[in-house]
Amino acid sequence: MTLLTPIKPVRKPRIGLYSVGLRAYWEQFPGLRERLEQYGVFIEQKIAQWGEVFNYGLVDTESEGRQAGEWLNTQNVDLVFCHAATYSTSSTVLPVHQINKAPVVFLNLQPTERMNYDGSTTGEWLAHCGACPVPEFANAFNRAGIPFKVVNGLLGLDYTPDISLTNEVTNERKEAKRAWLEIEQWVRAAAVPRTLRHSRFGFLGNTYNGMLDMYSDFTMIQAQTGIHIDVLEMCDLDRMLREVTPQETKQKLDEVLAMFQLSGDSPSDPIARKPTEEQLEWSCRVAAAQEKLVREYDLDALTYYYHGAPGGEYEKLQGGFIVGHSLLTARGIPCSGEGDLKTAIAMKICDILGTGGSFSEIVVVDYVDETILLGHDGPFHIAISEGKPILRGMGLYHGKQGTGVSVEAKVRTGPITTLNLTQTGDGKLKLISSEAESTNGPIMRIGNTQTPVKFRQHPDDYMSRWFAEAPTHHCAMSIGHNASLFSKVGELMRIKHVELV
Template identity: 80%
Template sequence: MTPPALIKPCKKARIGLYSVGLRAYWEQFPGLRERLLEYGRFIEKRVSAWAEVVNYGLVDTEAEGRKAGEWLNERNVDLVLCHAATYCTSSAVLPVHQINKAPVVFLNLQPTDRIDYERSTTGEWLTHCGACPVPEFANAFNRAAIPFRVVNGLLGMDYTPATSVTNEVTYDRKEAIRAWRDIEEWVRAAAVPRNLMQGRFGFLGNTYSGMLDMYSDFTMIQAQTGLHVEVLEMCDLDRMFRNVTPQDVKKKLEEVQQMFEICGDSPSDPIARKPTDEQLEWSCKVAAAQERLVRENDLDALCYYYHGAPGGEYEKLQGGFIVGHSLLTAQGIPCSGEGDLKTAVAMKICDILGTGGSFSEIVVVDYVDETILLGHDGPFHIAISEGKPILRGMGMYHGKQGTGISVEAKVKAGPVTTLNVTQTGDGKLKLIISEGESTNGPIMKIGNTQTPVKFRKHPDDYMTQWFAEAPTHHCAMSIGRNASLFQKVGDMMKTVHVTL
């Protein structure tokens, strides 16, 4: 099953990089400067796998630091990596970040796992003493009220420079693997604010009446994330719908047949039946209109809900939403139901990071398996599905108007991480992060998405802790162990975050 092509691929972060040293060393120790720059180029190459990198080179005086800060400003970087290559005074480094306000990570990456004590010269030692200035930087930054982060470990090179007197092949050591995992996470996390700041989120219809946890102020959302909320009307979608051609419907039907299993009647639930040809055609026509709406408005995500008057045209239109919104979610346009804008943000964060992000809430607890079933009546993230998702015709959408087709599926077995975006009493966004395991446990055959998740605590203990954090009742489910990554996203977004 090949996911459909992305409508709007996410932008990579732009990372600033520079190395530091003390200018007095260059005449005293010939070749030291060039060797440190070589290490910087190695870091640049590694980081380029995840981001666009701009490398200033070497900062070795206070004046050079000011030049570097202006240079980084001109390039609009999202994150700066300061490579502590050797000793450097803090007076050279602090001006960089007083001028450039992007978050900074100090890289204390030693080239060797052990110096050659017998043969090392002072010049050789200086190529390995990157840890020496970091506490000085930390003190100066703390007193200047500039936040900083540090990655400690080995440089992880796969060769030894010709001028070295010790082994510098350390890529397979745990200290290098751990350090580069951290660096990758910081770099990937830096892409989230860039994409949100330039994002356009559609808000179609309204929020489900009475779900007070989900109500949000559009200005607050833009103030804290930078994203623009484009308010859309059902008549906008209806206009797209009226222009859908038979060829558009045929193309969507081919997508649906490739991505989904068209299932028979549920053996247990009389309202979950085999989709009729009419329901499939209607859902495909609506899906084509939904994609047109996204493209015409240049959207990066969409949250939606429309109750509709019984028997009204728009009620019938919204009855076909789930299939198309599931397809859009797989195409990089996360769609959250019930007008939940905050969960659309959570889903988009997961999407930017390439970890999925399926719309979920608590369904039921299995006290025998000690799992919590998480899911919803759609949409579903097809790209992280355990096998082909199933389509079932629904005699009714529980708690909502209308009938149509829904998705029955589960997230693939293995590690998962849920991301909840909630709003606190003082109006601030907050991330709630939980790691668990998607199991092979049973699910109901009722046309809903459902994934049994075993968290690290007993379900009762987990729920007690989660509820105490006052979450929005929906969340985004991602694949992988992403707590450390999501924590860094919270840091980059300057958002409070907790991990359960």
């Protein structure tokens, strides 16, 4: 086990697949059916890299379509790919999705980049005419009120079947690579609703007083995302703390020393100093209790905040939160501060997709570099850090009670995407994503996470557009350009997605 081994693995998406054709063709054109079925097996094997695949096979009549719909229901699939292998009537396909309600994506994947015009036969053409029925499918689905998406491109074989009269080696062509990247994104995105529907989010303490953007109706959140919210008390964590042994504290200290570097005193900020042995020992003991809490309540994510009375036991307890919650975030249990449940969900989406998801807000604008620093006073997603994060001892937490150890770090340089989950005036959730670049610009040495981010617009123009979308003021920062991936998550969860470009 490594220090970044997930405490709970992401659930694999369950993907339905079937190919379509016209039954009258099989007797007319010997070998065509078997050829199309082999294309379907190729697609199945490719998709199996990213999810569990349930391939019904060929559907060629409306009655077969009904059987396929019932069979897909028994497989509890999250997403269905309909491979338009050749022409098929829309009456063959529509019943599948009137019975099975999983989202559907049509695959228009032509096996060849160009027909052998001089040597082609009708049977050969029919093996390559997958685009022919897709407009008919689109019309029927639109009139039936069933949403759908289409992936267009080349099949991407690395060989040519013996029966073929043309070249079918297309795996290196851009049209095949683009199509398979889109298919991969659909499959990966399908892991998000499946995992969320089986997720338990802990809500420890309360929301920071007065942050109206973060208040949400737990029932509304569960209705739109499928997550269960477990309301936890500080006394639950305190009970865990009392069970922590010296050996468990030492084990956490070993983890901390492996994953962080310890700071000296900040050269600029008198409240940011070298962590004391007492502060480190306390943070590690609290971290051990935090992991116990996650395991006892079987949590997949956690949002937290506790103010507490000055000098109280729980004030001291929450002062040790940031290190342990950073460790948990790195191991697949995203933790968001200030009781921001919506951003915990955004962080979990990023984590399910393997792109990180670090807790952030606007820190300051650098008008010289034209970057916006994004970060927070913790926690931080260690797995996407630029080098080892730094631990600083804090004489106080600004705007909060207590003292303790905080994380100073930046997300690694390169492409990033922010993901914001907000709530609109009509009670609907909305995703907002922005692709940008993390730069190697300077950061302050004040014990906070900070990443200089260069968006595609001037900071003022970008902020105007972002503020106009009425976001939650926190967001999750992921590595990579993921807006297309996040948009597919929104489609599958039936949550509106806005990309700021």
